[in-house]
Amino acid sequence: MLTYEREDISVKGIAITKQIAKTNKLRVALPSEIEGQPVVCVSRLDDGSSVLEDDPVEINLPDSIKIIGVDAFRNKKNLKDINIPEGTIVIGKRAFGGDTNMNSALPKSLKEVGEYAFADSGIDKMTFDKRLEKIGAGAFVNTSITEITFPDSLKEIPDELFAGCKNLEKINFSESPIPGLQIGKGAFADTGITEITFPSGLEKIPDELLANCENLETINLPEGLKEIGEGAFKNTNITELTLPDSLSKIDRSAFADCKNLKVITYKGEKYDASNKDGIAVLLREIKP
Numbered sequence: 001m002l003t004y005e006r007e008d009i010s011v012k013g014i015a016i017t018k019q020i021a022k023t024n025k026l027r028v029a030l031p032s033e034i035e036g037q038p039v040v041c042v043s044r045l046d047d048g049s050s051v052l053e054d055d056p057v058e059i060n061l062p063d064s065i066k067i068i069g070v071d072a073f074r075n076k077k078n079l080k081d082i083n084i085p086e087g088t089i090v091i092g093k094r095a096f097g098g099d100t101n102m103n104s105a106l107p108k109s110l111k112e113v114g115e116y117a118f119a120d121s122g123i124d125k126m127t128f129d130k131r132l133e134k135i136g137a138g139a140f141v142n143t144s145i146t147e148i149t150f151p152d153s154l155k156e157i158p159d160e161l162f163a164g165c166k167n168l169e170k171i172n173f174s175e176s177p178i179p180g181l182q183i184g185k186g187a188f189a190d191t192g193i194t195e196i197t198f199p200s201g202l203e204k205i206p207d208e209l210l211a212n213c214e215n216l217e218t219i220n221l222p223e224g225l226k227e228i229g230e231g232a233f234k235n236t237n238i239t240e241l242t243l244p245d246s247l248s249k250i251d252r253s254a255f256a257d258c259k260n261l262k263v264i265t266y267k268g269e270k271y272d273a274s275n276k277d278g279i280a281v282l283l284r285e286i287k288p
Contacts, residue, residue, distance in 0.1 A: 011066045011089075013040030022053040032062030043069025043092070050074055061085055068095050070114065077101065080122075091117050093136065103144075113139045115158075124167070128154060135161060137184065146170070152178050152199075159184035165191045169215075173199040183209060185229075198222050205232045207251075212236075221247075228254045240264070241273075243286075250286050255279065 014037045016030065031039055039062055042051050051072055052059070059073065059082040067090045073079065075098040084091070086107040093114035096102055099121040108129040115136030124144035130153045142164040150157070152174035161184065162168055168191040178201040186208040188196075193213050197220040198205075207229035210216055216236040227249040233241075235257040243250075243266040255261055255273065264273045264282055271285075272278030 011040045013038040013064065013066075015039075015041035015043060015067075015069075016051055017043050017045065017069075018051075019045055019049070020052050020054070025054065026056055027058040027060065028052060028054055028056045029060040030062055030065075032064050038062075038064040040064055041067040041069055042072050043067075044071035044074075050076065052076070055079065058082070063087065066090070068092060070094060071097075074098055090114070093117060094119065096121050096123075115139065116141065118143055137161070138163065140165065148172065150174070152176050155180050155182065157181075157183045157187050159186060160189070161187045162191055163187070163189045168192055169194055171196055173197065175199070177201040185209070186211065188213065194218070196220070198225070200224050203227065205229055207231055208234065210236055230254065231256060233258060242266075247286055250283065252279070252283060 014034045016039060033039060048071060055076050055078045057078050057080050061083055063085045065085050065088055068088060070092040072095045074094050077100055079099050080101045082104050084104060084107055087109050088107050089109055090112045091114060094116045097116050097119045101122045103122045103124055106126060110132055112134045113136060116138045119138055119141045121143055124146060126145050126148060128151050130151045132154060135158055137158040138160040140162050141160050144167050145165050146167045147170040149172040163186050171188060171193060178199045181202045183206055185206045188210055189208050190212040192215050194215045195218040200222040202222055202225060204227040208231045211231050211234040213236050217238055219238055219241060221244050223244045224246050225244050226246060230251040230253050232254045237260055238258055239260045240263040243264060245267050261273045264271045266282060266285060271282040
């Protein structure tokens with residue numbers, strides 16, 4: 001039996017916020033209506049636990065769902081397939097966090113993905129549609145995603161978004177300028193990325209952005225970039241790098257442990273990056 005309660009939410013309908021009793025079924029379907037009202041939201045319980053007592057292999061959500069709330073299906077270790085309906089606009093914090101076998105497609109209708117929504121889950125494909133407006137920190141940390149393309153409509157990439165995604169080899173940005181683009185600390189750290197080209201409009205490479213990306217060999221920085229943060233390229237496999245003329249600040253540890261880095265080019269001059277003295281000379285040339 002389904003036990004439920006009504007709750008004020010941002011869309012009209014019913015929110016399921018009380019636990020669905022254990023059935024030991026491998027497949028669980030949530031109702032599309034309760035008392036003649038559409039079910040539009042499923043969320044965690046007051047004690048923070050999942051709405052499902054079961055840990056099924058498959059969950060079928062009704063097409064009426066608009067919001068998958070905080071912790072809704074967190075730590076469902078057996079869950080492999082859940083249909084997230086087209087029309088879903090919000091996936092809340094940790095909604096599928098820890099669902100290590102989950103591998104389901106996300107709808108293009110999404111406008112918001114909460115912090116750590118898919119952290120440590122089995123998801124390996126993600127398409128960001130132009131309708132997406134907000135992503136929380138660490139939303140896809142430690143997942144199996146292999147490639148991602150950011151739409152030019154997304155102006156803010158949060159901290160640790162894909163950190164620890166060892167299978168992530170390719171990150172694509174729009175070829176058009178993205179004015180005001182901001183990227184958070186460690187957003188792509190400790191991934192399998194091999195090459196990255198940043199779009200114009202980016203003014204700062206944040207701290208530890210690509211730290212410990214040991215397969216990373218090529219970085220293309222845009223003109224207009226002003227700052228490179230602490231440990232931004234730490235422990236990568238780059239051998240040479242060209243800095244844009246617009247650069248006015250770079251942290252001394254930006255290239256820490258880049259053992260294969262030999263040459264950095266800045267304003268037409270080549271600097272020996274294989275030793276601290278060469279880096280020191282370069283840093284003296286880069287002035288605010």
